[in-house]
Amino acid sequence: xxxxxxxxxxxxxxxxxxxxxxxxxxxxxxxxxxxxxxxxxxxxxxxxxxxxxxxxxxxxxxxxxxxxxxxxxxxxxxxxxxxxxxxxxxxxxxxxxxxxxxxxxxxxxxxxxxxxxxxxxxxxxxxxxxxxxxxxxxxxxxxxxxxxxxxxxxxxxxxxxxxxxxxxxxxxxxxxxxxxxxxxxxxxxxxxxxxxxxxxxxxxxxxxxxxxxxxxxxxxxxxxxxxxxxxxxxxxxxxxxxxxxxxxxxxxxxxxxxxxxxxxxxxxxxxxxxxxxxxxxxxxxxxxxxxxxxxxxxxxxxxxxxxxxxxxxxxxxxxxxxxxxxxxxxxxxxxxxxxxxxx
Amino acid sequence: xxxxxxxxxxxxxxxxxxxxxxxxxxxxxxxxxxxxxxxxxxxxxxxxxxxxxxxxxxxxxxxxxxxxxxxxxxxxxxxxxxxxxxxxxxxxxxxxxxxxxxxxxxxxxxxxxxxxxxxxxxxxxxxxxxxxxxxxxxxxxxxxxxxxxxxxxxxxxxxxxxxxxxxxxxxxxxxxxxxxxxxxxxxxxxxxxxxxxxxxxxxxxxxxxxxxxxxxxxxxxxxxxxxxxxxxxxxxxxxxxxxxxxxxxxxxxxxxxxxxxxxxxxxxxxxxxxxxxxxxxxxxxxxxxxxxxxxxxxxxxxxxxxxxxxxxxxxxxxxxxxxxxxxxxxxxxxxxxxxxxxx
DNA sequence: TAATAAACTGCAAACGTTTGAATAGGGCAA
DNA sequence: TTGCCCTATTCAAACGTTTGCAGTTTATTA
Numbered sequence: 001x002x003x004x005x006x007x008x009x010x011x012x013x014x015x016x017x018x019x020x021x022x023x024x025x026x027x028x029x030x031x032x033x034x035x036x037x038x039x040x041x042x043x044x045x046x047x048x049x050x051x052x053x054x055x056x057x058x059x060x061x062x063x064x065x066x067x068x069x070x071x072x073x074x075x076x077x078x079x080x081x082x083x084x085x086x087x088x089x090x091x092x093x094x095x096x097x098x099x100x101x102x103x104x105x106x107x108x109x110x111x112x113x114x115x116x117x118x119x120x121x122x123x124x125x126x127x128x129x130x131x132x133x134x135x136x137x138x139x140x141x142x143x144x145x146x147x148x149x150x151x152x153x154x155x156x157x158x159x160x161x162x163x164x165x166x167x168x169x170x171x172x173x174x175x176x177x178x179x180x181x182x183x184x185x186x187x188x189x190x191x192x193x194x195x196x197x198x199x200x201x202x203x204x205x206x207x208x209x210x211x212x213x214x215x216x217x218x219x220x221x222x223x224x225x226x227x228x229x230x231x232x233x234x235x236x237x238x239x240x241x242x243x244x245x246x247x248x249x250x251x252x253x254x255x256x257x258x259x260x261x262x263x264x265x266x267x268x269x270x271x272x273x274x275x276x277x278x279x280x281x282x283x284x285x286x287x288x289x290x291x292x293x294x295x296x297x298x299x300x301x302x303x304x305x306x307x308x309x310x311x312x313x314x315x316x317x318x319x320x321x322x323x324x325x326x327x328x329x330x331x332x333x334x335x336x337x338x339x340x341x342x343x
Numbered sequence: 344x345x346x347x348x349x350x351x352x353x354x355x356x357x358x359x360x361x362x363x364x365x366x367x368x369x370x371x372x373x374x375x376x377x378x379x380x381x382x383x384x385x386x387x388x389x390x391x392x393x394x395x396x397x398x399x400x401x402x403x404x405x406x407x408x409x410x411x412x413x414x415x416x417x418x419x420x421x422x423x424x425x426x427x428x429x430x431x432x433x434x435x436x437x438x439x440x441x442x443x444x445x446x447x448x449x450x451x452x453x454x455x456x457x458x459x460x461x462x463x464x465x466x467x468x469x470x471x472x473x474x475x476x477x478x479x480x481x482x483x484x485x486x487x488x489x490x491x492x493x494x495x496x497x498x499x500x501x502x503x504x505x506x507x508x509x510x511x512x513x514x515x516x517x518x519x520x521x522x523x524x525x526x527x528x529x530x531x532x533x534x535x536x537x538x539x540x541x542x543x544x545x546x547x548x549x550x551x552x553x554x555x556x557x558x559x560x561x562x563x564x565x566x567x568x569x570x571x572x573x574x575x576x577x578x579x580x581x582x583x584x585x586x587x588x589x590x591x592x593x594x595x596x597x598x599x600x601x602x603x604x605x606x607x608x609x610x611x612x613x614x615x616x617x618x619x620x621x622x623x624x625x626x627x628x629x630x631x632x633x634x635x636x637x638x639x640x641x642x643x644x645x646x647x648x649x650x651x652x653x654x655x656x657x658x659x660x661x662x663x664x665x666x667x668x669x670x671x672x673x674x675x676x677x678x679x680x681x682x683x684x685x686x
Numbered sequence: 687t688a689a690t691a692a693a694c695t696g697c698a699a700a701c702g703t704t705t706g707a708a709t710a711g712g713g714c715a716a
Numbered sequence: 717t718t719g720c721c722c723t724a725t726t727c728a729a730a731c732g733t734t735t736g737c738a739g740t741t742t743a744t745t746a
Contacts, residue, residue, distance in 0.1 A: 055732035285628035398702035
């Protein structure tokens with residue numbers, strides 16, 4: 001035993017057999033005497049033999065590994081999705097190799113490159129806020145490489161995607177605020193290059209219209225970063241600058257909702273009496289706030305699990321990207337809590 | 344072009360050259376005519392050639408991939424650490440393959456198995472709450488396999504580890520509470536099989552002693568799950584059951600600190616006037632709470648980065664596990680916020 | 687006893703790449 | 717014409733595994 005792992009050849013040498021016999025013995029092939037099998041297994045055990053997955057990958061051109069590209073790990077929603085991905089991947093015998101783009105398109109491109117070099121069997125992607133062109137995806141799609149988008153999905157032909165019903169979630173949230181008697185509902189909207197931002201904004205718009213309220217363009221305010229600080233600042237300004245003080249905020253995510261809460265508190269406005277607030281995602285901390293934050297729940301774990309199932313089904317040819325449904329839309333669920341409930 | 348990626352052989356066939364020439368041409372070896380190099384590169388480009396990292400791994404017995412085993416991805420601290428790991432790994436040309444143990448020892452064992460099969464170059468581990476024996480680690484350590492522990496580190500010989508100064512953090516937090524005039528400080532302690540739980544408890548004990556206060560065993564209460572619900576329940580009970588009502592809580596993590604806050608609020612106790620609370624980790628949401636939660640900051644990103652640097656240095660033989668420092672202790676930093684500041 | 691089947695085991699090629707050693711071809715000098 | 721040295725290229729083996737086919741025993745049957 002020189003350096004490192006014992007191989008099939010080491011076992012073969014030890015027993016004066018050929019490598020092929022060892023291979024077959026270990027896999028309980030017929031045509032190998034049980035005596036030999038016994039001995040082989042014994043020696044394998046003794047040498048602490050472990051099959052070399054790399055050699056297998058090379059031979060089978062299959063690595064049983066899937067790649068995941070997400071904007072950030074330190075993000076409640078994405079880490080939840082990753083959890084779902086892990087769960088299914090491992091139960092089906094796949095490894096997960098993870099990279100985060102840190103919201104940089106450049107990173108996304110290089111990640112996909114190295115993943116392809118590593119003979120990944122398929123990729124799951126949620127693209128970055130910084131991504132404006134999609135050639136790095138369309139190229140691999142055209143080669144017929146298994147690729148599934150989740151949450152942040154591009155509008156490119158033939159892309160398979162798993163997402164939540166952002167429109168409906170936004171619609172429900174806005175309708176709820178209206179139902180609670182709020183009149184001047186502001187929407188803090190997300191990054192413009194994400195389809196989900198548009199969907200959420202449209203849900204907001206349609207809910208207003210449906211309830212006979214008109215959409216005031218100055219009530220739709222862009223929060224591209226979606227951070228607490230950004231929205232706190234923006235909301236503070238709005239509270240004084242607008243001719244009529246807004247009395248509710250439907251926010252594109254929970255961080256900006258927290259920022260809005262803080263700004264309202266700074267302005268001595270009572271939540272939910274004077275201002276109602278609803279976020280999006282239902283992060284962990286929603287129930288830790290005072291008052292608890294209403295939010296639109298997104299099934300992150302389920303999304304990861306479903307996307308992975310679909311990806312692996314494509315890899316294993318149980319699904320055909322040509323004929324299958326192109327997008328799976330999961331239901332959102334408005335969680336009404338104190339921050340928006342007047343009665 | 345049959346199925347999938349172009350290989351060196353495809354280029355060779357196209358140009359009527361041998362594989363070795365192609366290989367050398369692509370790497371700008373001397374002894375290949377520049378004319379040939381030009382043509383080779385041109386065809387490589389045309390065929391969208393990408394070197395097969397698997398084949399390289401097999402040949403070099405190096406995969407340029409490191410494995411990471413953490414208890415949970417959906418955990419602010421661990422995801423921050425992962426972020427640091429990713430950063431360094433990628434900058435040094437390594438991939439990261441991630442698994443979560445979900446706090447199950449069994450998962451940890453199987454993860455390590457499959458990682459070794461995949462010819463991982465090294466592993467970073469933070470072990471699960473469920474882990475009681477460490478054979479799965481000592482075995483690979485004895486084989487001389489590169490392995491670095493972070494945050495949750497076992498007390499086994501020759502283990503290399505990166506951790507924070509849990510003792511000092513706890514000491515500082517407790518001292519701070521004492522300095523704010525709190526008299527009956529309860530410690531919600533963590534899972535018993537984690538060394539960090541012991542360290543934090545000892546920091547708490549020593550801070551009391553140093554200030555001439557005696558350690559009351561009934562003031563050290565186990566919160567093995569460290570969840571909001573668990574601690575809310577436990578603290579609610581304590582507030583009434585103990586002969587003297589506790590007036591401060593030093594909690595093993597931020598979730599249990601939130602639970603303690605909630606329990607105090609339920610009991611109509613004013614924070615920090617009547618009760619002081621300090622958590623551990625300084626999670627994102629500390630500043631979102633009302634009052635903001637004091638907590639001991641742990642440098643998660645830095646921890647991930649340092650652990651990865653050390654691991655890769657070991658892999659690349661720039662560090663020798665036999666002679667190097669066995670543990671790197673990072674400083675914690677008490678962040679004093681409203682939840683514990685009376686003046 | 688010889689032919690034949692049955693039961694085991696070995697050979698060699700393949701996956702894609704690298705690399706030390708070998709070879710082919712050409713030019714040049716003696 | 718022979719010998720020699722470049723230069724440009726090819727050969728072959730190796731990494732660890734699998735697998736169709738061929739080979740070698742041994743036992744069975746006529």
